Amino acid sequence: MGRAEERKARQRGGRRAAPRNRPSPPPEPPESETPAAGGTTAVAAPSVAEGATRAERRKAAAKTKPGKPGKGGKPAQGRIRRLFTWKKMLGTFLGVCLLGIGTFIALYMMVSIPAGNALAQTQSNVYKYSDGTVLARKGTVNREIVDLSKVPKDVQHTFVAAENKTFYHDNGINLRGMARGLYNTAMGRGTQGGSTITQQYVKNYYLDQNQTITRKLKELVITLKVDQEKSKDYILAGYINTSYYGRGAYGIQAAAQAYYHVDAKDLNVQQGAYLAALLQAPSQYDWAVAGPVGRKLVQQRWNYVLNNMVGQGWLDKSKRDAMRFPIPKQPKAASGLGGQKGYLVELANTQLENQLMKKQGISRSDAEALVVDQGWTITLNIDRKKQAKLEAAVKSQLTSKLDGKKRKVDKNVQAGAVSVDPRTGKILALYGGTSYYDHYTDNATRADYQPASTFKPIILAAALEEQAKTQDGKDINANTIYDGTSGRPVKGSDIAFSPPNEDKTDYGDITVQTAMNKSVNSVFAQMGVDVGMKNVMRTADQLGLDTTGLQAVPAMTLGSMGASPLEMAGVYATFDNHGRKVTPTVIASAEKTGRKVDIPDPIGDQVISRTAADQVTSVLTGVVDDGTAKVSVAQNPLRDGQQVAGKTGTSDNNKSAWFTGYTPDLVTSVGLFGEDAKTHNQVPLTGATGLIPGTGRINGGGYPAQIWATYTFGVTKKQKFELETDLGAAVQPTVTPSKSATPSQTPSQTPSETPSKSASPSQTPSRTPSQTPPTTSPPPTTNEPSLPVETPTGGDTNNPLDPGNGGQ
Structure with missing residues (x-):
């Protein structure tokens, strides 16, 4: 055998190759089996070339191990590799792409540009009272189409800068935004931004606002066709003429008149930037009704628009830097909504929009487009008779006494009120202002004035719910003794706070019941710290106040945050409803072409315990019978024995005055607000209706309580509260002690203020100490003198962190 044959033999495992002219013997199996001890069969290892390394032998041995199909062995791996080859994966991908392209081509051939339907979709909304009679019919479209040539070029650019910087160069589609929109729609997450101006125009003019995959695919096709067949100027003109800007204005001409009282051709770039910014959220960004957050956001959006114009080379930077935000003018109300109708319609629209936003996950702008003048039939919870009674009460007790020609301050008085059924949450009556035409802002829903001492019951509710204790470890309830010294520094607070009482009166040791009756600031400031201000603010939020962004500081015990009559009515309705949350609702039903x-x-749910809620109610009956609402409510001849709970409130510097009160079947919150007739800034109410300037303050126990009593005692049913508590004035009535009575808790010797017979109730108190004889009711829990009238000091706490002098 030659060397070559020997090498080949070694490579074959030592076997010599058979001669070519002889048939080869059958191959030997790779493994031989020899009997092993015990009758078993041993598997012999395959032959390994002589001189192989240890690693090579291990590999050879590993090859003899049987695979485990389906569990990681080589047979299963092989099947996976054969199934997911790169050729198959690439083929699948290309197939899907071809299928998608084919589908799109078919869709593109089938879908044509439809006739515009914007006008056809605009219909009248019908609003009805709870009894089915028509309240208002609103549907006149405030739109005037203007040619793009009538709109200044700079103003045209503001809309492009705001919505679609690549408008003049793109094909009308934002693929990334479209893909995100399709995905979110498929996942039920609502919509997001990203649409081009062309897409928005197509949606506004050719399609509807429904968010479905089919509708979005149609939008894609129609957008591409519109972009191919129409000029950019045509598309931009259509966009700015069909968009909704708020204030009932459709199109840029109507918007220019609504916000700046000029024609579109006379708009400047600053005003155009505001209108362009407005399209993102018309109601939230409307300067006349926007809160601090809304005003901040729209200014940020305005700056964004102008900065984009500079970046696109459409605006000189030096001119942009010199520009100032153009404050819009006060709105003009739409026709047909005079008196209280406009306020009711706007609240109904807002609450319906809120529900659509929640259910469909859409933006405020899209919700408005679905609601405003879209053919809805909306039945309100408003009771026609109660509505008429509330309007009459405001007129007889307040507006008939205002004379703006004689007294400038009378022009600054604004009233708002909301009346709610605590068992159903229905808003039965609402007063938003003298007329929707005269005062666009709804005083019933505005939340920019301090509720003052009407916040005190919330502090007590938090104390009872948290089972809080005083600094010396005593349980807090109606009978707990507190130091009522005016200006006394609160204990246990990291922030120094020493609020004065009204007229800086010292009360000494008094019960919580008496402190509520007399609205003693020093007591409730200390109670707030004892409970923990975070707990107080959490309770306020649970009861219905919006506490977002507010600091939990002791100054909040004076009611120095903003609140609306609508919110306060909801809070007190929750007390009246034994702690179950009441969210006042104006809509009974809303239907559109068969859709409801x-x-x-x-x-809602129980947010505070019944015991806590009922004790608050019990304590608040004392405010009416022996406290700051005594003259206007308790002694009102219309009362006829009706049990009443409530609380007055008068803010510092007399910029607002409140009375929120309730009977077992009706809760009504009345607020008076000082608003400068020209600047709309907050101003004092002092001196209004001819009261002596400087001393004639409008108190919560005055006109607000008088309006409340005149309305409520004419519509409420006579009944008693069903209370599960053994504390508070309702179950332990307090009476004014005689002079000979010996006080049990060292009361203040400062005489209370009871109006003289010649004084106007609750406005001009005399300084004669109260000497009301004891009644036949059960023995009093305290010997404190009553204070039927409250007169705030002249401090100003517009800054929530500034304690001022304490509102009552």
């Missing part, structure tokens, strides 16, 4: 929107139940 589900209105959530205004009655």
Whole structure:
């Protein structure tokens, strides 16, 4: 055998190759089996070339191990590799792409540009009272189409800068935004931004606002065709003429008149930037009704628009730097909504929009487009008779006494009120102002004035719910003794706070019941710290106040945050409803072409215990019978024995005055607000209706309580509260002690203020000490003198962190 043959033999495992002219013997199996001890069969290892390394032998041995199909062995791996080859994966991908392209081509061939339907979709909304009679019919479209040539070029650019910087160069489609929109729609997450101006125009003019995959695919096709067949100027003109800007204005001409009282051709770039910014959220960004957050956001959006114009080379930077935000003018109300109708319609629209936003996950702008003048039939919870009674009460007790020609301050008095059924949460009556035409802002829903001492019951509710204790470890309830010294520094606070009482009166040791009756600031400031201000603010939020962004500081015990009559009515309705949350609702039903929107139940969960809520109610009956609402409510001849609970409030510097009160079947919050007739800044109410300037303050126990009593005692049913508590004035009535009575808790010797017979109730108190004889009711819990009238000091706490002099 030659060397070559020997090498080949070694490579074959030592076997010599058979001669070519002889048939080869059958191959030997790779493994031989020899009997092993015990009758078993041993598997012999395959032959390994002589001189192989240890690693090579291990590899050879590993090859003899049987695979485990389906569990990681080589047979299963092989099947996976054969199944997911790169050729198959690439083929699948290309197939899907071809299928998608084919589908799109078919869709593109089938879908044509439809006729514009914007006008066809605009219909009248019908609003009805709870009894089915028509309240208002609103549907006149405030739109005037203007040619793009009538709109200044700079103003045209503001809309492009705001919505679609690549408008003049793109094909009308934002693929990334479209893909995100399709995905979110498929996942039920609502919509997001990203649409081009062309897409928005197509949606506004050719399609509807429904968010479905089919509708979005149609939008894609029609957008591409519109972009191919129409000029950019045509598309931009259509966009700015069909968009909704708020204030009932459709199109840029109507918007220019609504916000700046000029024609579109006379708009400057600053005003155009505001209108362009407005399209993102018309109601939230409307300067006349926007809160601090809304005003901040729209200014940020305005700056964004102008900065984009500079970046696109459409605006000189030096000119942009010199520009100032153009404050819009006061709105002009739409026709047909005079008196209280406009306020009711706007609140109904807002609450319906809120529900659509929640259910469909859409933006405020899209919700407005679905609601405003879109053919809805909306039945309100408003009771026609109660509505008329509330309007009459405001007129007889307040507006008939105002004379703006004689007294400038009379022009600054604004009234708002909301009346709610605590068992159902229905808003039965609402007063938003003298007229929707005269005062666009709804005083019933505005939340920019301090509720003052009407916040005190919330502090007590938090104390009872948290089972809080005083600094010396005593349980807090109606009978707990507190130091009522005016200006006394609160204990246990990291922030120094020493609020004065009204007229800086010292009361000494008094019960919580008496402190509520007399609205003693020093007591409730200390109670707030004892409970923990975070707990107080959490309770306020649970009861219905919006506490977002507010600091939990002791100054909040004076009611120095903003609140609306609508919110305060909801809070007190929750007390009246034994602690079950009441969210006042104006809509009974909303229907459109067979579609009905589900209105959530205004009655929610138990947010505070019944015991806590009922004790608050019990304590608040004392405010009416022996406190700051005594003259206007308790002694009102219309009362006829009706049990009443409530609280007055008068803010510092007399910029607002409140009375929120309730009977077992009706809760009504009345607020008076000082608003400068020209600048709309907050101003004092002092001297209004001819009261002596400087001393004639409008107190919560005055006109607000008088309006409340005149309205409530004419519509409420006579009944008693059903209370589960053994504390508070309702079950332990207090009476004014005689002079000979010996006080049990060292009361203040400062005489209370009872109006003289010649004084106007609760406005001009005399300084004669109260000497009301004891009644036949059960023995008093305290010997404190009563204070039927409250007169705030002249401090100003517009800054929530500034304690001022304490509102009552």
